[in-house]
Amino acid sequence: MARLKGDGARLPLKKIHRYVVRDREDAWREVEMAAGIKLTSESRERIHLATTLYSNIGPIYSPKRSVLAKDAKLAIDSWLAATERLIEALTPPGADLGDFMPPIDEKLFSRMSKLTSIGQVALVGLTAAAVSQKALDSLGQEKRNGRIEQDQWVAWVCLVTKELRAAGLKIAGKSLDKSNGESPYIRVMLILQSWLPGECRHCGSYESMRTRAQAALRKFGSLRETTLFQIIAGWGTQLLPSYPGNLRQASEETLASFDDFAQGILDQAKSRVSKSRAPG
Known part of the structure; x- marks a missing residue:
């Protein structure tokens, strides 16, 4: 409704x-x-x-x-923009960073130990982007x-x-x-x-x-x-x-x-x- x-x-x-x-x-x-x-x-x-x-x-x-929904959306939008800049900086030219990372699922943290420290940062960036987008979707006009x-x-x-x-x-x-x-x-x-x-x-x-x-x-x-x-x-x-x-x-x-x-x-x-x- x-x-x-x-x-x-x-x-x-x-x-x-x-x-x-x-x-x-x-x-x-x-x-x-x-x-x-x-x-x-x-x-x-x-x-x-x-x-x-x-x-x-x-x-x-x-x-x-709790936080106001409008404040949360503004903060997540800002964080997502910064996260996307981080992902871009850590992505090799002509590559898709997702190709180097394990899937984002319940086994995520155990798999992180196989990555270098920079790889772990990149994975956290991808996770942040995915979580941010999911949160923004839930704040949409129809679902929120x-x-x-x-x-x-x-x-x-x-x-x-x-x-x-x-x-x-x-x-x-x-x-x-x-x-x-x-x-x-x-x-x-x-x-x-x-x-x-x-x-x-x-x-x-x-x-x-x-x-x-x-x-x-x-x-x-x-x-x-x-x-x-x-x-x-x-x-x-x-x-x-x-x-x-x-x-x-x-x-x-x-x-x-x-x-x-x-x-x-x-x-x-x-x-x-x-x-x-x-x-x-």
């Missing part, structure tokens, strides 16, 4: 951030006391799964773990993912809210008890957000959570559960291409089209797995 304009996309340097999410009984009791309900073990597992996925992927888009970090938070809110609603919690921005103006749902979301790493805590107050959680449910509430997980883990890890984000600003028609797009990707993956398991 085409990206939305002005996405300000960031490119993570790693695909995962190791983070251990709370799972102690006292932590769950705090949630249940705030909610006024009892969570089943299945509800706890699903809330913990969504929170763990987001905690391990969301932080990779923080400024200290748009901004996703805010959409991941919204997807997490929707996944957690689904489980809380199924467990019997009334999802409201204000308390149903007129003697208390605070919503148990919002208090619970603030507690669960505190389980996330700092980079994933986008609300610093009750009012902020109330406003943003309600907006999240209005925007992404109709998306399939599988699509929400794909936003966090599939596009979040950059395993899937062509994310159109920032979807929080998309129209209802765009969101519906994206939901079908995500389901199509999932169906294709299931089909490939099914064919690979089929007897010859």
Whole structure:
């Protein structure tokens, strides 16, 4: 799908951030006391799964773990130009440097020992050129993912809210008890957000959570559960291409089209797995 304009996309340097999410009984009791309900073990597992996925992927888009896509492209273009000049300088007249080098594959480093020091530099140059071109291809208009970090938070809110609603919690921005103006749902979301790493805590107050959680449910509430997980883990890890984000600003028609797009990707993956398991 085409990206939305002005996405300000960031490119993570790693695909995962190791983070251990709370799972102690006292932590769950705090949630249940705030909610006024009892969570089943299945509800706890699903809330913990969504929170763990987001905690391990969301932080990779923080400024200290990622770079802006436009800055990366400029830097790679510059590096590629310098690398091409290096390759030209090390190539014998009338020859193709690739003819002297081993193929660029998983056995690359063991083969480097057979080259002279200059040959090793030449091989690194060829590798740099190949890797740079691959990176630039992935940053093309059709394949590059748009901004996703805010959409991941919204997807997490929707996944957690689904489980809380199924467990019997009334999802409201204000308390149903007129003697208390605070919503148990919002208090619970603030507690669960505190389980996330700092980079994933986008609300610093009750009012902020109330406003943003309600907006999240209005925007992404109709998306399939599988699509929400794909936003966090599939596009979040950059395993899937062509994310159109920032979807929080998309129209209802765009969101519906994206939901079908995500389901199509999932169906294709299931089909490939099914064919690979089929007897010859």
